[in-house]
Amino acid sequence: xxxxxxxxxxxxxxxxxxxxxxxxxxxxxxxxxxxxxxxxxxxxxxxxxxxxxxxxxxxxxxxxxxxxxxxxxxxxxxxxxxxxxxxxxxxxxxxxxxxxxxxxxxxxxxxxxxxxxxxxxxxxxxxxxxxxxxxxxxxxxxxxxxxxxxxxxxxxxxxxxxxxxxxxxxxxxxxxxxxxxxxxxxxxxxxxxxxxxxxxxxxxxxxxxxxxxxxxxxxxxxxxxxxxxxxxxxxxxxxxxxxxxxxxxxxxxxxxxxxxxxxxxxxxxxxxxxxxxxxxxxxxxxxxxxxxxxxxxxxxxxxxxxx
Amino acid sequence: xxxxxxxxxxxxxxxxxxxxxxxxxxxxxxxxxxxxxxxxxxxxxxxxxxxxxxxxxxxxxxxxxxxxxxxxxxxxxxxxxxxxxxxxxxxxxxxxxxxxxxxxxxxxxxxxxxxxxxxxxxxxxxxxxxxxxxxxxxxxxxxxxxxxxxxxxxxxxxxxxxxxxxxxxxxxxxxxxxxxxxxxxxxxxxxxxxxxxxxxxxxxxxxxxxxxxxxxxxxxxxxxxxxxxxxxxxxxxxxxxxxxxxxxxxxxxxxxxxxxxxxxxxxxxxxxxxxxxxxxxxxxxxxxxxxxxxxxxxxxxxxxxxxxxxxxxxxxxxxxxxxxxxxxxxxxxxxxxxxxxxxxxxxxxxxxxxxxxxxxxxxx
Numbered sequence: 199x200x201x202x203x204x205x206x207x208x209x210x211x212x213x214x215x216x217x218x219x220x221x222x223x224x225x226x227x228x229x230x231x232x233x234x235x236x237x238x239x240x241x242x243x244x245x246x247x248x249x250x251x252x253x254x255x256x257x258x259x260x261x262x263x264x265x266x267x268x269x270x271x272x273x274x275x276x277x278x279x280x281x282x283x284x285x286x287x288x289x290x291x292x293x294x295x296x297x298x299x300x301x302x303x304x305x306x307x308x309x310x311x312x313x314x315x316x317x318x319x320x321x322x323x324x325x326x327x328x329x330x331x332x333x334x335x336x337x338x339x340x341x342x343x344x345x346x347x348x349x350x351x352x353x354x355x356x357x358x359x360x361x362x363x364x365x366x367x368x369x370x371x372x373x374x375x376x377x378x379x380x381x382x383x384x385x386x387x388x389x390x391x392x393x394x395x396x397x398x399x400x401x402x403x404x405x406x407x408x409x410x411x412x413x414x415x416x417x418x419x420x421x422x423x424x425x426x427x428x429x430x431x432x433x434x435x436x437x438x439x440x441x442x443x444x445x446x447x448x449x450x451x452x453x454x455x456x457x458x459x460x461x462x463x464x465x466x467x468x469x470x471x472x473x474x475x476x477x478x479x480x481x482x483x484x485x486x487x488x489x490x491x492x493x494x495x496x497x498x499x500x501x502x503x504x505x
Numbered sequence: 506x507x508x509x510x511x512x513x514x515x516x517x518x519x520x521x522x523x524x525x526x527x528x529x530x531x532x533x534x535x536x537x538x539x540x541x542x543x544x545x546x547x548x549x550x551x552x553x554x555x556x557x558x559x560x561x562x563x564x565x566x567x568x569x570x571x572x573x574x575x576x577x578x579x580x581x582x583x584x585x586x587x588x589x590x591x592x593x594x595x596x597x598x599x600x601x602x603x604x605x606x607x608x609x610x611x612x613x614x615x616x617x618x619x620x621x622x623x624x625x626x627x628x629x630x631x632x633x634x635x636x637x638x639x640x641x642x643x644x645x646x647x648x649x650x651x652x653x654x655x656x657x658x659x660x661x662x663x664x665x666x667x668x669x670x671x672x673x674x675x676x677x678x679x680x681x682x683x684x685x686x687x688x689x690x691x692x693x694x695x696x697x698x699x700x701x702x703x704x705x706x707x708x709x710x711x712x713x714x715x716x717x718x719x720x721x722x723x724x725x726x727x728x729x730x731x732x733x734x735x736x737x738x739x740x741x742x743x744x745x746x747x748x749x750x751x752x753x754x755x756x757x758x759x760x761x762x763x764x765x766x767x768x769x770x771x772x773x774x775x776x777x778x779x780x781x782x783x784x785x786x787x788x789x790x791x792x793x794x795x796x797x798x799x800x801x802x803x804x805x806x807x808x809x810x811x812x813x814x815x816x817x818x819x820x821x822x823x824x825x826x827x828x829x830x831x832x833x834x835x836x837x838x839x840x841x842x843x844x845x846x847x848x849x850x851x852x853x854x855x856x857x858x859x860x861x862x863x864x865x866x867x868x869x
Contacts, residue, residue: 226563256528256563260536282536283821312570462577 202245210237219250219257223371223419224360225307228257229299233277235396236263239296242395243374243408246416259306263299265292281306294398297406300376304357307371308458314360314369315470316458321354321368322346324499327426328368330359330478332456335403338433338485341381344409345488346495348389353415354423358458363466366473367422372415374408382407388488427498428453428480437486439494449480510823513537513547517740518784520550524559531564533822541736541818544571545618575618582609583707585624585675590709592643598632599711601701603680603721604741607712610704614744620737623667623676627713629698630681637665637679644671683721684728692724692766715749716762723775724768728839732832735816736782742775743783756791769798778812811835 201209201220212218217230218240231237260282265275266289276289279302286305290298308316319332320343329351333339340356347353353372360369374395377385382397382405397407428449429441450471454460460467485491512533516522526534538544548568551557560568582605590600601607603625608616628636645668647655658666663682669675682694701711713721722745726738749755763772773795779785780792799805814831817823 253529256532256535256561258563258567283540283819310570311566312573313566462574464577464580466573 199249200245201240201247201249204249206237206241209241210234213237213240216253217260217262219255220244221248221250222303222373223355224369225258225311225371226255227303228260230260230262231264231295231299233263233265233292233295235292235295236299239299239395239408242393243410246411246413259303259310261299261302261306263295263302279305291400294401294406296395296408297376297398297401300374300408303373307358307360311360312459312462313364314362315460315463315467315474317359317361317453318357318456318458319359319453320356321359321370321423322351323354323368323423324351324496326424327499328354328423329427329429329495329498330368330425330453331429331431332359332453333431335378337431338381339431340375340377341384341433341488342431342485342491344375344377344381344385344392345388345492347375347412347415348385348392349492349496351495351499352418352423353411361425361470361474362422363463363470365422366425366470366477368425369422370415370419372411372419374411377407377409379404384488385409425474425478428475428478429483430481431483431485431491433486434484435486437484439483439485439490441481441483441494441498444480444482446475446478446480450475509533510825511817512822513541513543513818514736514782517543517547517550518782520554520556523551523556526559528561528563531561535564535567537818537820537823539567539571540820540823542620542734543618543737543740543818544568545575545620546737546740547618548572549618571620572618575620578621579609579616579619581675582606582621582624585673585677586610586707586710588643589624589626589640589677590707592639592645593628593636594709596632596635596639598628598636599698599701600709601627601698601711601713602704603627603683603713604725607718608741610707610710611702611712613718614748615741619741622734623678625678625680627680627683627694627697630694633665633679633681637668640668640677640679645669645677646671683724690767690770692720692768696766697721715745715755716759717766719745719749719759719775720763720766720768720772723771727771727774732815732835733819736818739779739782739816743779743785746779746785746787750786756788756794760791760794763795763798769795770800773798774808774812778816782816807834811838 209218213230213236214232217228219226219228262280263277266278275292277292277295277298278285278289279287279298281302287302317330317332319330320339321328321330322343331339331343343356353375354368354370355372356375358371360371362369377394382394385392386394393410394407397405399405454471460471463470509530512530516534535544538547544567548571551560586602586606593600602610605619605621606624606626608619647666648669650666655666658664663685664678664680668677668679683692683697684690697713697717700714700717702714704710704712712718719742722738722742726735726742759772763769776787776792776795780787800808810827811831811834814828815835
């Protein structure tokens with residue numbers, strides 16, 4: 199059963215009680231929250247995801263977003279995230295309840311799921327090959343990711359590249375795409391029909407909103423992809439879209455530093471990382487506007503593996 | 506009462522029971538084991554007994570990921586011990602690894618699947634100032650404590666404030682004794698250091714003698730007020746006892762050493778609760794001998810009520826309506842044993858009202 203088939207009252211009842219069980223990519227979640235914005239966010243953004251009766255099933259991550267037990271709830275209401283009773287973050291203003299759930303889920307995956315080498319990067323796929331887009335915040339990574347997945351590329355993840363240690367393939371985790379500040383308007387202008395939820399203001403990342411993941415990406419969320427490229431995007435006003443090859447060795451070092459658990463995996467982290475880098479082409483990519491950038495990516499995907 | 510309150514403990518005792526588990530049982534088991542820091546050890550137990558095939562696919566990665574982390578931590582702990590040894594190289598003082606660090610350094614049974622928060626070491630009290638300045642030069646410094654806490658450590662505790670490495674973030678607890686000076690019992694640290702055993706392959710690093718390791722682990726467990734990993738520490742004791750018991754003279758030696766070090770009471774509790782929780786094969790005679798140090802009937806009944814709750818994983822599925830009270834009782838009791846009342850009451854007052862605990866969450 200899909201989440202959108204749950205009547206809203208039933209969803210709210212489950213969220214306030216035992217929790218709603220849902221699956222995203224390789225992970226199952228049980229989410230509890232009495233906060234209306236969380237129910238709303240789930241309905242708007244997770245409608246295509248599978249839900250089950252929480253009483254029967256095993257869940258990987260038991261998470262909650264609830265008001266902290268303090269008097270502040272009457273003054274400036276706050277929310278806090280918990281992972282089965284553990285509270286890794288300070289409480290945030292109540293307006294940020296839904297982004298907090300998203301950040302908390304990223305935290306759960308990146309601190310627990312060591313069956314993957316987990317790199318801080320977006321991943322999109324076309325014609326069977328995946329492009330890994332690692333980049334610091336502000337580089338236009340999310341904007342480019344959103345633009346690509348609205349133009350025929352499949353969304354694997356907007357934050358966490360999960361490299362399966364056994365197969366070397368990339369495991370999809372197609373959750374909502376986080377858009378910040380100006381990129382919210384850029385994507386609204388680029389694709390007026392796309393669904394972006396209500397923005398939360400004044401977060402640590404500025405204004406944040408989430409874009410609904412494409413239905414096809416969610417439907418294919420168990421279909422792993424072969425790594426094809428590592429591309430470092432950088433947005434520059436007015437820059438023509440330009441791909442510049444970069445060194446594999448340097449790229450490997452960057453990925454290792456930007457992996458959440460490279461050092462946890464010890465020798466195997468090195469093995470998985472080098473096996474990955476051996477089968478990809480590495481580029482720096484400058485772009486100034488989305489349509490041109492997407493055309494370059496499409497050409498890359500259509501050309502097959504460039505020499 | 507929730508079903509499965511003691512699921513993790515039962516599974517540690519009888520790992521074969523997993524073949525009949527529902528997915529709901531697995532859900533509770535993984536959560537309890539994560540809260541207790543025992544996921545990796547549990548996985549090892551399943552494999553050791555040949556039950557790994559009974560683990561459902563959806564569950565397996567949690568156990569494997571914990572094992573990955575435990576293996577990485579074992580490598581990191583050995584490496585950190587070498588760094589500590591190098592930092593203390595010129596001082597000529599012995600460096601004794603305690604608890605988890607000792608199990609890993611000496612490759613003892615509890616090393617397998619052990620997860621760490623910090624590294625505990627013991628040095629002679631006379632060397633403490635030199636040790637601390639040498640560690641500071643090598644990058645370890647006291648971090649994240651209030652001035653009150655720092656003064657409290659310096660004045661009353663058997664260890665200095667935890668030292669955190671400025672780059673790696675690793676934390677060392679440097680002890681000069683295994684109980685505070687103000688405690689009811691005064692095990693002589695010199696006696697422990699005298700019998701410390703050199704670690705093969707790590708020159709200058711020592712671990713406590715087999716009986717002393719067990720007595721220290723028991724003392725730490727039954728005198729420490731906060732027991733987020735009480736069950737993990739109890740399984741350490743279970744494994745140490747099972748290994749040591751291979752030697753026929755072990756049990757009388759343990760009893761004699763406990764008497765010599767004034768640690769009969771913690772040994773009594775350790776033997777009582779490892780047998781009760783984990784079916785450790787403690788001979789009746791050994792338990793009877795330790796019972797000479799047992800408290801009175803009323804106290805013991807109260808201790809049973811407290812420890813049956815605080816030694817359970819700190820997870821909602823293990824709690825009943827008395828758990829919160831039991832944890833508070835254990836906290837106050839541990840402080841009571843460490844400090845005479847004229848020091849304890851002002852301290853608890855300060856902790857309760859002047860510096861409400863703002864400890865960062867400790868992942869298992």
